[in-house]
Structure formats: structure tokens, C-alpha cells
Amino acid sequence: MRKKDLCDLCGGELEHKSVDLELHIKKKLLICEGLPAEVCKQCGEKYFDAKVSAKIDEFIKEYQKEKPLRYIPVPVFSGDVVLE
Ligand SMILES: [Zn+2]
Structure with a gap:
């Protein structure tokens, strides 16, 4: 267990916050x-x-049943561009 x-x-010190979580599920970004x-x-x-993690695991299995709030376009870059 972590301290x-x-x-x-x-x-570093931790602070309680509301965050956005990126999930990568089978090449899909949520x-x-x-x-x-x-x-x-x-x-x-x-x-x-632990409680939130369990909920996230549950969501990953069943996210198709939920309706997204909105869709955003995600830019995709080639690794070649990154390595230029
Ligand atoms: Zn840290």
C-alpha cells in the first residue's frame, strides 16, 4: 500500500481534485x-x-450502453512527424 x-x-503531495480520465479501449479513445x-x-x-477504480473497470466493460455527452475531434499524428 502506498503511503x-x-x-x-x-x-509529491497529493490534492483532491476533479479530473478528466482518458481511457484507451481497443484503439478507441474515451x-x-x-x-x-x-x-x-x-x-x-x-x-x-478503490471504489472509483472499481467503477471505472465496470464502466470500461459496459460503456457502450451509455450515451456520450459529446464527441470531440482528436488529431492524430504520424510518429515520423514526432521524430523529425
Ligand atoms: Zn508525483
Whole structure:
């Protein structure tokens, strides 16, 4: 178990925040807005508590049943452009 209120990655302080979560499911990108999380003030790593994590796992299995709030266009770049 991680020590409460400290980031596993950098040891930074965590603060409670509402965050957007990006999910990648079989090459599909989904975004869930306004999830409660602990966010590291230093590196921005997000931590969800067990209850929220379980809900997210459940959502991943059944997200097709839900109606999205909206769709946003996502730009896709070639790795070649990144490596230029
Ligand atoms: Zn951190």
C-alpha cells in the first residue's frame, strides 16, 4: 500500500481534485469528465480510490450502453512527424 497523501512516483503531495480520465479501449479513445481523484502537485499523476477504480473497470466493460455527452475531434499524428 502506498503511503497516504504522497505520490508513488515522486513523493509529491497529493490534492483532491476533479479530473478528466482518458481511457484507451481497443484503439478507441474515451474521455470521462469530472472524476474524483488525488492528483500529485508535482508530477500530475492521478490516483483513484478503490471504489472509483472499481467503477471505472465496470464502466470500461459496459460503456457502450451509455450515451456520450459529446464527441470531440482528436488529431492524430504520424510518429515520423514526432521524430523529425
Ligand atoms: Zn508525483
